Amino acid sequence: MMLPSSVTICEVGPREGMQIEKGPISTASKVRLIDMLSDARLPKIDVTSFVNAAWVPQMADAEEVVRQIRIAPGTDYTGLYLNSKGLLRALATGRLRLEGWVLVSASEIFARKNNNSTPEELYQAASRQIDLYRAHGMGVDQVVVMAAFGCNYGGDIAPDKVLKVIERAFQVASEHGANPPDLTLADSMGWCTPHAMQRLLGDIRARWPEKNIRLHLHDTRGLALASAWVGLQNGVRHYETSVGGLGGCPFGNFSGASGNMVTEDFVHMCHEAGIETGVDLNALIEASRYAEEIVGHPLPGKLLRGNSLHTYRKAAAVETHV
Amino acid sequence: MMLPSSVTICEVGPREGMQIEKGPISTASKVRLIDMLSDARLPKIDVTSFVNAAWVPQMADAEEVVRQIRIAPGTDYTGLYLNSKGLLRALATGRLRLEGWVLVSASEIFARKNNNSTPEELYQAASRQIDLYRAHGMGVDQVVVMAAFGCNYGGDIAPDKVLKVIERAFQVASEHGANPPDLTLADSMGWCTPHAMQRLLGDIRARWPEKNIRLHLHDTRGLALASAWVGLQNGVRHYETSVGGLGGCPFGNFSGASGNMVTEDFVHMCHEAGIETGVDLNALIEASRYAEEIVGHPLPGKLLRGNSLHTYRKAAAVETHV
Numbered sequence: 023m024m025l026p027s028s029v030t031i032c033e034v035g036p037r038e039g040m041q042i043e044k045g046p047i048s049t050a051s052k053v054r055l056i057d058m059l060s061d062a063r064l065p066k067i068d069v070t071s072f073v074n075a076a077w078v079p080q081m082a083d084a085e086e087v088v089r090q091i092r093i094a095p096g097t098d099y100t101g102l103y104l105n106s107k108g109l110l111r112a113l114a115t116g117r118l119r120l121e122g123w124v125l126v127s128a129s130e131i132f133a134r135k136n137n138n139s140t141p142e143e144l145y146q147a148a149s150r151q152i153d154l155y156r157a158h159g160m161g162v163d164q165v166v167v168m169a170a171f172g173c174n175y176g177g178d179i180a181p182d183k184v185l186k187v188i189e190r191a192f193q194v195a196s197e198h199g200a201n202p203p204d205l206t207l208a209d210s211m212g213w214c215t216p217h218a219m220q221r222l223l224g225d226i227r228a229r230w231p232e233k234n235i236r237l238h239l240h241d242t243r244g245l246a247l248a249s250a251w252v253g254l255q256n257g258v259r260h261y262e263t264s265v266g267g268l269g270g271c272p273f274g275n276f277s278g279a280s281g282n283m284v285t286e287d288f289v290h291m292c293h294e295a296g297i298e299t300g301v302d303l304n305a306l307i308e309a310s311r312y313a314e315e316i317v318g319h320p321l322p323g324k325l326l327r328g329n330s331l332h333t334y335r336k337a338a339a340v341e342t343h344v
Numbered sequence: 345m346m347l348p349s350s351v352t353i354c355e356v357g358p359r360e361g362m363q364i365e366k367g368p369i370s371t372a373s374k375v376r377l378i379d380m381l382s383d384a385r386l387p388k389i390d391v392t393s394f395v396n397a398a399w400v401p402q403m404a405d406a407e408e409v410v411r412q413i414r415i416a417p418g419t420d421y422t423g424l425y426l427n428s429k430g431l432l433r434a435l436a437t438g439r440l441r442l443e444g445w446v447l448v449s450a451s452e453i454f455a456r457k458n459n460n461s462t463p464e465e466l467y468q469a470a471s472r473q474i475d476l477y478r479a480h481g482m483g484v485d486q487v488v489v490m491a492a493f494g495c496n497y498g499g500d501i502a503p504d505k506v507l508k509v510i511e512r513a514f515q516v517a518s519e520h521g522a523n524p525p526d527l528t529l530a531d532s533m534g535w536c537t538p539h540a541m542q543r544l545l546g547d548i549r550a551r552w553p554e555k556n557i558r559l560h561l562h563d564t565r566g567l568a569l570a571s572a573w574v575g576l577q578n579g580v581r582h583y584e585t586s587v588g589g590l591g592g593c594p595f596g597n598f599s600g601a602s603g604n605m606v607t608e609d610f611v612h613m614c615h616e617a618g619i620e621t622g623v624d625l626n627a628l629i630e631a632s633r634y635a636e637e638i639v640g641h642p643l644p645g646k647l648l649r650g651n652s653l654h655t656y657r658k659a660a661a662v663e664t665h666v
Binding site: 131216 | 565
């Protein structure tokens with residue numbers, strides 16, 4: 023075990039969470055949630071998506087959200103874009119710290135279903151995007167591998183194949199003079215297990231020991247935190263999580279169905295292991311309660327109902343002295 | 345890592361789950377659920393509690409449930425008892441495989457609140473119970489430590505203190521000529537974290553390398569599976585879990601609030617790591633759906649909505665060949 027002394031959490035709830043909610047959520051509510059997350063001292067918040075409002079109506083107020091949020095010192099605010107048009111909109115806000123990324127998929131079928139592209143087309147798109155980053159003075163920060171642990175359409179994906187996809191992505195970047203320092207393993211369909219995480223991290227670390235790994239896990243089958251623990255055991259220091267477990271569930275707004283790994287539950291796991299996050303857990307739970315209020319249905323986060331241990335420790339200290 | 349090649353799961357949903365449900369659940373429904381769990385090939389099922397029906401009305405049909413269930417070859421059926429009266433009732437059914445246990449608490453306050461006893465009184469009760477087991481030809485199978493990882497009333501409990509409690513429990517057993525081979529660490533209040541599990545297991549293994557450890561975890565704060573993974577990494581082979589995550593939640597029947605570690609989600613984690621459980625996962629998920637139906641509210645189990653990977657693998661195999 024080589025647990026890191028600290029980790030960096032990127033909160034993706036306002037972006038990945040909100041985009042799948044069906045009910046109307048006001049711009050004011052989104053802004054208040056983001057401000058509460060800033061108060062909880064999240065180091066990085068993904069606040070919105072610059073996508074076509076005709077496809078994702080929930081994101082029609084992207085510019086307005088970015089304009090209205092309070093920019094807290096110590097927090098980076100970012101947003102998602104999928105093409106040059108989105109990137110230009112995001113840059114135009116002048117308030118975001120945007121990263122350049124090379125997006126690839128370990129699953130051909132997922133690339134087709136999710137991005138309407140062949141893997142080859144994704145590499146070509148990456149080439150064009152790298153030129154765009156350059157033109158706007160941005161770096162090429164990360165390679166993102168979708169379906170890194172398996173695919174609802176394509177089934178299992180052998181680690182060897184995932185490694186080949188990563189290899190190719192870094193090669194494309196290199197051909198454009200870029201060397202992304204980070205590698206994000208994304209598991210939006212919830213195939214990751216602790217065992218699969220151990221194996222893939224071992225393979226990746228052996229091949230690219232210098233890369234900074236980031237994990238984007240979903241709790242579809244309940245194993246996000248267990249897999250993240252294996253990430254911590256392997257020294258991984260970057261995690262993308264969602265307040266309350268907002269987001270990502272393809273099964274509708276059914277209570278109990280799960281989206282992304284829950285930010286507050288992950289923070290709890292880290293703090294109890296002596297791993298610093300910089301996050302104020304109690305303030306974060308307040309933000310999670312507010313998130314639940316504005317989406318109007320129960321969120322899967324456990325501390326929402328189980329409460330933090332701080333609360334009980336404080337009560338116990340009183341009880342013990344009675 | 346020294347993952348075991350197989351584990352034994354004790355399903356506690358019909359007992360620990362049913363006892364906290366408020367709605368009336370018919371004896372026929374309970375029996376059908378247990379029969380479905382037998383069909384899923386659970387090696388051990390805790391079917392009911394022989395407690396005072398005035399306190400726990402849901403358990404008034406204990407004898408009737410035991411009489412009506414189908415006894416499947418390869419499954420052991422057991423039941424909970426808290427005193428000699430309960431034990432005699434359980435023995436009288438003639439259909440259960442009962443274990444003798446020495447129950448102790450790492451938290452004084454929890455012993456008082458939960459068992460209306462001082463720790464000293466629990467040791468004395470254990471002495472009397474050991475004599476009772478002997479009188480009925482039973483073994484003394486396990487020491488059970490409640491609040492082994494912390495307590496909602498008493499707060500943190502130092503591992504040293506937990507070790508002293510265990511030491512004393514084995515000593516009491518020894519004074520009565522018994523040497524329980526098993527040690528159950530129970531965390532009904534959900535204080536366990538992967539880090540705490542690693543530490544306590546290390547301490548216990550160093551002190552009692554010969555004892556067979558069993559884990560009884562609750563998912564109150566979302567860390568049951570992550571903690572169980574650490575159990576597996578340390579070679580622990582016995583787990584008590586609950587179908588669908590029935591049971592144990594002190595916050596009422598609120599959807600999303602969690603009880604015991606979810607059987608099917610744990611089975612999924614094991615199978616994906618190549619650890620055998622003997623359980624038919626798809627049949628177990630069917631049982632979980634039935635459990636949800638009879639309690640009448642959503643259960644927290646993730647595979648209930650996320651589905652097993654088998655389902656997707658099968659679909660993917662078809663898709664790939666189209």
